[in-house]
Amino acid sequence: MKLYKLFSIQFAFLFLFSCSKDDTPTKTEPVKEVPVEETIAWxxxxPKLKVVGKYLKDPCGNIINMHGVAMTPSPWFNGGAVGEWRWNNYDVAACLSYNKAVMNKLSDAKQGWYLNYVRLHIDPYWTNNLGVSGIQENDISQFNVERFKSAIDNVIxxxxxxxxxxxxxxxxxPPGVCPEHIAVGDAYHDYLKVIWDYISKHPSLKNSDHVMFELANEPIRIKLPDGTYGANTQAHFDQLKLFFQPIVDMIRTNGANNILWIxxxxxxxxxxxxxxxxxxxxNIGYAVHIYPGYWGKDNNSPxxxxxxxxxxIKPVADIAPIAITEIDWGPEKYAVWGxxxxxxTAGGWGFGANFKVLTDESGNVSWNVLSPENLIDKGSVNGGIAYDNDPxxxxxxxxxxxxxxxKKMVICN
Structure with missing residues (x-):
């Protein structure tokens, strides 16, 4: 009996001692997970793309939509327009240095940019006679074919x-923009034929895997057989076909099967x-421009x-791929065309979000913004997101x- 009591007292003492405050296990804080930065192969x-039905497809059959920027290798469009002239005086080396650096930045995943195409303009700065100033981009009177050929080889x-x-x-x-009035067989028609005949025969451009051709920039009105000019009736589209089909046929006769954007x-x-x-x-698609004020209405309204x-747009998007080769937008205070x-917001008031809805629904729309200044501050290779990152x-x-x-893009290696 005494032994039992002594054992009980000792056991209780040990129990109390083992549960003293100093030995009570403390609560372990969970280890916080450090977020893993998402990586996207870029x-x-x-690979060479082709038109299949209304889609661009790669050799493996993947549907490809491109997303990019327009670039014009001339002093005005390389900083001059925003007061920061990055090169001048036909300095080819400086021109190439700046434009290559912009390409590097806008395709650099580490800097947060995932562009995969450039709409590249052969600017009249390189193709007009030297010493000419004060003429509009739609004026082809000073076009110099030898300077054009030199520009292709040395700049483009x-x-x-x-x-x-x-x-x-x-x-x-091509260099420049269409004059306000064009006509089948006119001087501008002949000019475009000279441009595309040379390009479609050039061994470094003809059937190049990653090069496509946009046949003209911003036609406005075209001449009907009765001598009047206008647009947007079937008769005008029939004339547009007569204007562009011979250029398409010439390119194909030259053996070039590059994708053509009309x-x-x-x-x-x-x-x-x-x-x-x-x-x-x-290999035919259609090249479109869209801005908030197009068609005489406010496209902020969904x-x-x-x-x-x-x-x-939808009538041709239903039968062929679309490349929107100009677009931008921003509140009035910003230097944008739009x-x-x-x-x-999608479905609410706003141009950009509803534009994305329409292109995503279509499923066959490639598109690029108007210039590097639409993406990076003043087009600077060291610039942050343009317009103060205003959403x-x-x-x-x-x-x-x-x-x-x-993230979603799949393309053949």
Whole structure:
């Protein structure tokens, strides 16, 4: 009995001692997980694409939509327009240095940019006679074919070659813009034939895997057989076909099967008649421009924007791929062409968000913003996101959207 009591006392003492405050296990704080930065393989390859039905497809059959920027290798469009002249005086080396650096930045995942094509302009700065100033981009009176050929070899080809190393396709456009009035067989028609005959025969451009051709920039009105000029009736589209079909046929006769992007009228905003009388041939798409004020209405309104899209763009988007080779937007205070357009919300007031809805629904739309200044502050290779990263201007949402597109993109190696 005494032994039992002694054992019990000792056991209790040990129990109390073992549960003293100093030995009570403390609560372990969970280890916080450090977020893993998302990685996206970029840049990707640039295999030769082809038009299959209404889609661009790679050799493996993947549907490809490109997302990029327009670039013009001339002093005015390389900083001059924003007061920061980055080169001048036909300095080829400086021109190439700046434009290659922009390509590098805008295809650099580490800097948050995921572009995979450039709409490249052969600017009249390089193709007009030297010493000429004060003429408009639509004036071809000073075009010099030898300077044009030199520009191709010394400026355009090096940029095209560099773009490939950055996983970027090229949509190449001719020097300058269309005059307000064009006509089948007129001087501008002949000018375009000279341009595309040379390009489509050039061994470094003809059938290049990553190079496509946009046949003209912003036709406005075309001449009818009765001598009047206008746009957007079937008769006008029939004339547009007679204007561009011979250029297409010439390119194909030269053995070039590059994808061709055909512009519409009304500054590249009108296309419905092409659905009735399309350009004939393979590897044909349509190059479109869209801004908040196009078609004479405020495309911040989702219902108006959709109605305009359905009338003017959807007819050809239903039969062929679309490349929107000019677009931007931003509140009035910013230096954009699309002034007054805001990003807004999908289904609500706003141009940008509803533009994305329409293109995503279509499923076959490639698109690029108007210039590097639409993406990076003043087009500087050291610049942050343009327009102070304001979500209502185009740079902020485009930065996010292009990354989202890149996450989903699958293309042959």
């Amino acid at each position: 840049p990707l390859a640039t 080809l090096p940029l095209i070659a560099h773009a490939k190393t950055r996983g970027m396709y090229i949509i190449l456009r 512009p519409g009228s009304g500054w590249q905003s009108q296309y419905k008649g092409y659905a009735v009388n399309p350009i004939a041939g393979e 219902s108006l924007f959709r109605a305009n899209w359905n009338e003017n 002034k007054g357009g805001v990003t807004g 209502q201007a185009c740079a902020n949402p485009v930065n996010k959207w292009f990354k989202e597109y890149a």
